[in-house]
Amino acid sequence: MSKLIKTDICVIGAGSGGLSVAAGAVQMGAKVVLVEKGKMGGDCLNTGCVPSKALLAAGHAAENARKASRFGISTGPVSVNFDQAIDHVHSVISGIAPHDSVERFEELGCDVIQAEGKFTAPDTLVAGDSTIKAKRFVIATGSRAAVPPIPGLDAVPYFTNENIFENRVCPEHLIVIGGGPIGLEMAQAHQQLGAKVTIIEMMSILPKDDADMVSVVRDNIKSSGITLYEGSKTKEVQSNGDNVRVIIEHDGIEITLEGSHLLLATGRKPNVENLGLEQAGVEYERTGIIVDERLRSSNRKIFAIGDVTGGLQFTHMAGYDAGIVIRNALFKLPAKVNYNAVPWVTYTQPELAQAGMTETAARAKYGDSIRVVRWDYAENDRARAEAETTGFIKVVTTAKGRILGAGIVGRQAGELIGLWSFAISQKMKIGAIAGMIAPYPTIGELSKRVAGAWYTPSLFSEKTRKIVRFLLKLG
Numbered sequence: 001m002s003k004l005i006k007t008d009i010c011v012i013g014a015g016s017g018g019l020s021v022a023a024g025a026v027q028m029g030a031k032v033v034l035v036e037k038g039k040m041g042g043d044c045l046n047t048g049c050v051p052s053k054a055l056l057a058a059g060h061a062a063e064n065a066r067k068a069s070r071f072g073i074s075t076g077p078v079s080v081n082f083d084q085a086i087d088h089v090h091s092v093i094s095g096i097a098p099h100d101s102v103e104r105f106e107e108l109g110c111d112v113i114q115a116e117g118k119f120t121a122p123d124t125l126v127a128g129d130s131t132i133k134a135k136r137f138v139i140a141t142g143s144r145a146a147v148p149p150i151p152g153l154d155a156v157p158y159f160t161n162e163n164i165f166e167n168r169v170c171p172e173h174l175i176v177i178g179g180g181p182i183g184l185e186m187a188q189a190h191q192q193l194g195a196k197v198t199i200i201e202m203m204s205i206l207p208k209d210d211a212d213m214v215s216v217v218r219d220n221i222k223s224s225g226i227t228l229y230e231g232s233k234t235k236e237v238q239s240n241g242d243n244v245r246v247i248i249e250h251d252g253i254e255i256t257l258e259g260s261h262l263l264l265a266t267g268r269k270p271n272v273e274n275l276g277l278e279q280a281g282v283e284y285e286r287t288g289i290i291v292d293e294r295l296r297s298s299n300r301k302i303f304a305i306g307d308v309t310g311g312l313q314f315t316h317m318a319g320y321d322a323g324i325v326i327r328n329a330l331f332k333l334p335a336k337v338n339y340n341a342v343p344w345v346t347y348t349q350p351e352l353a354q355a356g357m358t359e360t361a362a363r364a365k366y367g368d369s370i371r372v373v374r375w376d377y378a379e380n381d382r383a384r385a386e387a388e389t390t391g392f393i394k395v396v397t398t399a400k401g402r403i404l405g406a407g408i409v410g411r412q413a414g415e416l417i418g419l420w421s422f423a424i425s426q427k428m429k430i431g432a433i434a435g436m437i438a439p440y441p442t443i444g445e446l447s448k449r450v451a452g453a454w455y456t457p458s459l460f461s462e463k464t465r466k467i468v469r470f471l472l473k474l475g
């Protein structure tokens with residue numbers, strides 16, 4: 001017999017977004033039901049950020065050992081135990097899992113239902129043997145790998161992010177279709193752990209990032225031995241015994257690639273199916289659930305957050321969205337999203353990080369009045385000491401110096417971008433960063449130096465020299 005539950009908030013999906021809403025709302029006194037059909041923690045913990053960064057860490061460790069000779073340290077040939085690298089991945093997941101677990105959320109006071117949720121009416125969701133009536137619903141059902149319509153794909157085995165972290169044998173030759181962040185991070189992790197890797201990208205890699213910065217990543221990917229085909233169409237996939245054959249068209253020429261394994265990293269699809277969205281009066285399109293600036297769907301009592309809305313698909317954005325929903329649903333405040341200062345990072349070696357507008361986006365909005373300043377890692381003493389001088393920081397401002405965007409490609413770029421995201425969100429001018437005291441020698445000095453470079457043309461000009469000479473004459 002069906003159990004009727006009446007609640008304040010019902011959250012569907014216990015990934016980055018859903019867990020943040022549930023934890024926040026219940027600790028602020030709301031009655032919360034959390035519905036999850038799969039693993040608690042969603043994509044980020046189980047098949048996304050956490051395993052990918054753990055596998056990259058293993059790859060980077062192998063690569064750093066290989067490169068140790070530049071410091072006069074000899075390691076001998078580096079041998080990789082791939083199975084143990086995957087053990088590391090799963091131990092990281094298990095270490096974080098209690099934080100996202102059913103037990104923790106029940107302890108916080110949530111009613112956790114482990115079943116698939118489906119709306120049957122605008123104010124009713126059915127999950128397992130429970131019928132839930134809530135004052136507000138939050139859809140946080142995430143996304144999954146999009147599988148492109150490549151002929152032959154249904155007849156060959158392939159990895160997506162959902163099963164690649166279960167593979168315990170290092171691929172002899174991994175063919176990756178898609179050169180976005182998933183494709184590049186997984187390509188590099190596998191290459192550094194000993195696989196031969198080929199990437200096929202139909203446009204150009206990392207299309208959402210600054211082209212100058214992407215070219216640094218591209219050079220590094222290629223010089224590491226990964227074969228990269230950009231602007232290439234995947235025409236067909238065939239199985240060949242234990243191998244997979246991928247036929248591509250590159251520069252008008254047909255090329256047949258033979259690999260041991262195939263990874264699809266060709267973007268995401270929102271999880272909108274089987275949710276009863278029509279019964280709930282929630283409109284959606286191919287890219288996801290349609291929401292307004294307050295993250296309300298076409299049914300004003302149902303919010304949608306994170307990947308299922310198809311916007312910026314990052315864990316920190318799902319968390320940010322959660323905060324907006326809490327303010328709207330619990331405190332009845334008309335809080336709206338502001339994505340002006342959003343940071344994101346691709347965790348390859350070198351890392352690529354962006355916050356706010358790229359140069360191209362800023363030029364499109366403000367024209368040629370913008371100013372662009374740049375500073376190279378090669379000019380940074382810490383980067384020299386660590387023999388990691390590849391990369392640069394680029395900052396885009398208005399003519400008057402308000403920071404519009406910053407991009408960093410190089411060592412620890414992801415750690416450095418937070419300062420710029422903060423500065424953009426606070427509408428700061430570049431002078432605030434130029435005036436900051438940065439400890440020496442840190443990679444972080446790059447931020448101060450690039451900000452200082454903004455003033456170089458006026459500071460070291462003939463006009464300044466004249467003023468200084470005049471003032472000195474006064475005694």
Ligand SMILES: Cc1cc2nc3c(=O)[nH]c(=O)nc-3n(C[C@H](O)[C@H](O)[C@H](O)COP(=O)(O)OP(=O)(O)OC[C@H]3O[C@@H](n4cnc5c(N)ncnc54)[C@H](O)[C@@H]3O)c2cc1C
Binds near residue numbers: 015182
């Ligand atoms: C390989 C990879 C690496 C990534 N790396 C990063 C990174 O480094 N940094 C970063 O910021 N982002 C990264 N991301 C993106 C990040 O994982 C997502 O943006 C984030 O997980 C989205 O959170 P979410 O809450 O919207 O969805 P999810 O985390 O996907 O959670 C949705 C949950 O809803 C559940 N669900 C779905 N339908 C139903 C239903 N009908 N009933 C009940 N439950 C349901 C699902 O089982 C799932 O648990 C990565 C993604 C991938 C795939």
Ligand SMILES: NC(=O)c1ccc[n+]([C@@H]2O[C@H](COP(=O)([O-])OP(=O)(O)OC[C@H]3O[C@@H](n4cnc5c(N)ncnc54)[C@H](O)[C@@H]3O)[C@@H](O)[C@H]2O)c1
Binds near residue numbers: 181345
């Ligand atoms: N470090 C991070 O924060 C991180 C890491 C991984 C994923 N993510 C998130 O997950 C999202 C999904 O990542 P993704 O890399 O799958 O998607 P993506 O959309 O960013 O990139 C997919 C790439 O595949 C290419 N592509 C699509 N179809 C193709 C085909 N048939 N043949 C060849 N190339 C094809 C596209 O041109 C694109 O460059 C990202 O946009 C990001 O939001 C974030």
